[in-house]
Amino acid sequence: xxxxxxxxxxxxxxxxxxxxxxxxxxxxxxxxxxxxxxxxxxxxxxxxxxxxxxxxxxxxxxxxxxxxxxxxxxxxxxxxxxxxxxxxxxxxxxxxxxxxxxxxxxxxxxxxxxxxxxxxxxxxxxxxxxxxxxxxxxxxxxxxxxxxxxxxxxxxxxxxxxxxxxxxxxxxxxxxxxxxxxxxxxxxxxxxxxxxxxxxxxxxxxxxxxxxxxxxxxxxxxxxxxxxxxxxxxxxxxxxxxxxxxxxxxxxxxxxxxxxxxxxxxxxxxxxxxxxxxxxxxxxxxxxxxxxxxxxxxxxxxxxxx
Numbered sequence: 001x002x003x004x005x006x007x008x009x010x011x012x013x014x015x016x017x018x019x020x021x022x023x024x025x026x027x028x029x030x031x032x033x034x035x036x037x038x039x040x041x042x043x044x045x046x047x048x049x050x051x052x053x054x055x056x057x058x059x060x061x062x063x064x065x066x067x068x069x070x071x072x073x074x075x076x077x078x079x080x081x082x083x084x085x086x087x088x089x090x091x092x093x094x095x096x097x098x099x100x101x102x103x104x105x106x107x108x109x110x111x112x113x114x115x116x117x118x119x120x121x122x123x124x125x126x127x128x129x130x131x132x133x134x135x136x137x138x139x140x141x142x143x144x145x146x147x148x149x150x151x152x153x154x155x156x157x158x159x160x161x162x163x164x165x166x167x168x169x170x171x172x173x174x175x176x177x178x179x180x181x182x183x184x185x186x187x188x189x190x191x192x193x194x195x196x197x198x199x200x201x202x203x204x205x206x207x208x209x210x211x212x213x214x215x216x217x218x219x220x221x222x223x224x225x226x227x228x229x230x231x232x233x234x235x236x237x238x239x240x241x242x243x244x245x246x247x248x249x250x251x252x253x254x255x256x257x258x259x260x261x262x263x264x265x266x267x268x269x270x271x272x273x274x275x276x277x278x279x280x281x282x283x284x285x286x287x288x289x290x291x292x293x294x295x296x297x298x299x300x301x302x303x304x305x306x
Contacts, residue, residue, distance in 0.1 A: 003027065003062070003063060003149075003150055003181035004024075004032075004183065005025050005059070006023055006024050006025070006049075006058070008058040009021070009022040009045070009048065009055055009059075009060060011056050011205075017205060018044045018205055019041045019044055021206070022205065022207055027197075029176065029180070031184055031197050032181070032182065032183055032184065032199070033184050033185075033195075033196035033198070035199060035200065036201060036203060036300065037203070040203055040204060040205065041205040042154075042202055043154070044205075049067060049152065049183075050074070051067050051068055062078070062150065063077055063149055063150060078148050078150045079144055079146070079148035080154075081136075081140055081142075081151075081152070081154060081156050082154050083185075085139060087127040087130065090126060091127055092123065093125065093127065093138050094110050096138055096142060097141060100142045100145040104145055106145060110123065111123060113144055113145065114141055116141065117141045117167070132158070133159040136156070136159045136164075137160075140153075144175070150182075151181070153183070156168055156184070157191050168191075172184065173195060189291070189293045192292060197212065199213055199216060201300065208299050208300075216295045217289055217294075219295070220295050220299070224287050225262070225288045225289075226261075226263075227262075227285060228262060228272065228284075228285045229259045229284040230257065230258055230275060230281060234279070234280055237274070237278035238252070238260070241262060246266025246270070247262060248265065249261075249262070249263040
């Protein structure tokens, strides 16, 4: 049974259509990346999953339960790190966690939770003195209360330094290994690429792509770019490479020594062999593929014809 099923979800605010016939599934136990530009409908979708907003049309199930009729049970089994949520300045980290623990009716240890997010040293310090990163760690600890079946993390790396972001990714992996499903929304593509099994891209309230990161890369890429540094330029050698059936483009980059940028869909060895057969010395080479940033731009820009 999928952890999340969204079928034909539509949400209108008066004349404004926030979501239109949105359908997707998140499998049980997977880490699902949820991407989209500002205004695409990500927050509205999350609010519908948690029954903070009622849909205009469509069906939504979370953890096998109807999101509207069983919202209380769903929330009791879900940990949420919302974007932009503020901690209470006058309460300590311990008090924040005790409130979350009491609300869920569990007996978690606040110190253990804060150790997981590297905030145990500030357990009795009031949150009003926290940095943005410390506050984000506290919110993540609160989301982990009760070992939830589902984690909804909205921009979880906000305010975190590189070490904090790495620790957050480790926690996501640990929760996934435990069996939890993670719904991960972020603008930081590197974070999504590092932890997500699949990614869905939302644009103007519609899901325009759902696949693994590798699958999404393939969908927008017309081949790998092979950059080859050679000892000199030779038109016959360049022509020989251009004639290869798997090569679609060869560009000369103005560098010393010269570098060829070759777009190739097949064997890279054939390209190197063609250059060497023409007497060129291959001094170095590297490959690059479409990044998740490239994929996101391709699916969310207005000029894209998908």
